[in-house]
Amino acid sequence: MDKTAQRLLKEDRVHGDNLFPLAAYWIELPGGEQVLDTHWHVEAEFFLLLEGEIQFQVDTDSFPLRAGEAIFIDPGDIHSAYSLNNEPCRFCALVFHPDLLQSAQYDAIQQKVIVPFLERRQTFPRVLSPDSPWQRELLGLLDGMMKAYAEQKPGCEVFMKASLLMMLSYLAAEERPSNRSRSDDADTTKVSRLKKVIQHIQEHYREPIRIQELAELIPMSEGQFCRFFKSMTRKTPVDYINSYRVRQAADLLRQTERKISDIAFDVGFDNVSYFIKVFRRIMKSTPSEFRKGREPEPRQPAGLSADS
Incomplete structure (x- = not known):
């Protein structure tokens, strides 16, 4: 897998x-x-x-x-x-x-x-x-x-x-189940707004994405949006976009033999050096190292014991 x-x-x-x-x-x-x-x-x-x-x-x-x-x-x-x-x-x-x-x-x-x-x-x-x-x-x-x-x-x-x-x-049994059918209106609004932004990023990550266009989806000012986004995700919008693009690049590196530069441009980076820098920070390896399989595979144990 x-x-x-x-x-x-x-x-x-x-x-x-x-x-x-x-x-x-x-x-x-x-x-x-x-x-x-x-x-x-x-x-x-x-x-x-x-x-x-x-x-x-x-x-x-x-x-x-x-x-x-x-x-x-x-x-x-x-x-x-x-x-x-x-x-x-x-x-x-x-x-x-x-x-x-x-x-x-x-x-x-x-x-x-x-x-x-x-x-x-x-x-x-x-x-x-x-x-x-x-x-x-x-x-x-x-x-x-x-x-x-x-x-x-x-x-x-x-x-x-x-x-x-x-x-x-x-x-x-009584008192065991949790009822989450009702939630605070303010929380519901926050979640709906975040989903809208994340969906936009996923649909347009190959293109240039400006903070202003994300803020306008909600709508908020750029400053308000950045504070809101980080409070919900613990990441800045730029960090989240870069992380999503790197994950798409990782899939392409494992599944294709395309040039690293072509993959970088395909997932939305306009600078190969910056792509390599961001990829290494997130994936703990360079794109070429990742492709060669130097990144350790996760174990899939037969059970859930501490030794598995």
Whole structure:
């Protein structure tokens, strides 16, 4: 599996396929690297931290995450993460489309469990901690799913879907489910504005992008926009654009034999030297080193034990 694709969990990726829209990923990063750039996707996601300590942001909420804890991300939530204390980070993610859980016909499960989950009226706590007995059970089910996905034995799909439904059954008890169907109007506006800007960057990264045109999308003054964008992503607009362009370049370097200069221009850089400088800062290697495979591949363990 391509490392760049693994790291990004990009919103334009297909996780699994139409028959079984679910995929699992294992990622290991050295200290000091961005864990997840700000992005969103239509799928739900369980993010389990195996090693290190990170700061996670979902929409406008930010919180630390310790090894052994997991984050649940509802479909459509903007999220990002960065390592704390410049320590190495190892994590895994289970990404699935909510349609996977739908019943073939409207029944009691659809009414009592699936619909409330899809509407966020009865969803998982944002942070799952082993300190809570019932959340520890959820983490155990997640562990089992990751192992099953890695082994890909016959019947894996049945086990995965049944485990997800079992996890939802744990929310039936009073005071367990979280209700995120309603959110503060101001927060909703912030998230909508950020999504609009990110979508514009993704659609036009090959072209020159001015801060003024991004600010006008919201609309805000350039100064207001820069402060808003950094408060939501922890990056300046220029840093985010450069990071996105470098990630696209990394895909092209791994998949094609095109000249580095051509790739630089194709992803929106107008200066090859600057492209190489930015690429090295973000990817910890030069474009040529990256292409030659000197960047270490992440491990994909068979399970989630500390030794895996």
